[in-house]
Amino acid sequence: EVQVLESGGGLVQPGGSLRLSCAVSGFTFSRSWMHWVRQAPGKGLVWVSRINSDGSSTSYADSVKGRFTISRDNAKNTLYLQMNSLSAEDTGVFYCARDRSGSLTFDYWGQGTLVTVSS
């Protein structure tokens, strides 16, 4: 059974930092490209970042470039998102999703972790 479990969300002040984690099981994590997708309250889905299977290549949405860092630990089957210089616009649920065969089709998603940036 596939399991994707995000953690690390919470309330943080503007300008603060947070590190999200995504622990997976049930598929070969080390061969999978992975993504983070954000959803602001009551809004649609917005792609944030992706990383290839061995961590050697990453991409970011313009809105987070230079502030967020995606990484992975294949030995721990875990994906990370380090978020710095957070602003209210970063508030939302962050989902971790698997990319099927690098095709940018997201077939497995976690339940999401809520990040709230507020003073």
Next chain:
Amino acid sequence: DFQMTQSPSTLSASVGDRVTITCRASQSISSWLSWYQQKPGKAPNLLIYKASSLESGVPSRFSGSGSGTEFTLTINSLQPDDFGTYYCQHTWTFGQGTKVEIK
């Protein structure tokens, strides 16, 4: 900038109805389009990939069609469990969503 535009934004239909949602790309994307269903408080769920391929475990009343810039998600015989918001997606870009309500 590349954009995906869905229509309508909201639709209300009765159980048993045939429902159609359209997604238009601002430039040709061949058949590289996916559709997702999201229920309130839940993660999105993949329904269709490569424009017309039905994801394993998804009911056959869901179908996708189209290529190039215009795509369609069809729900034949709408069921009570089909409420939610539907998103199309190509690479890094999602459509704005279509909320389906059951009358």
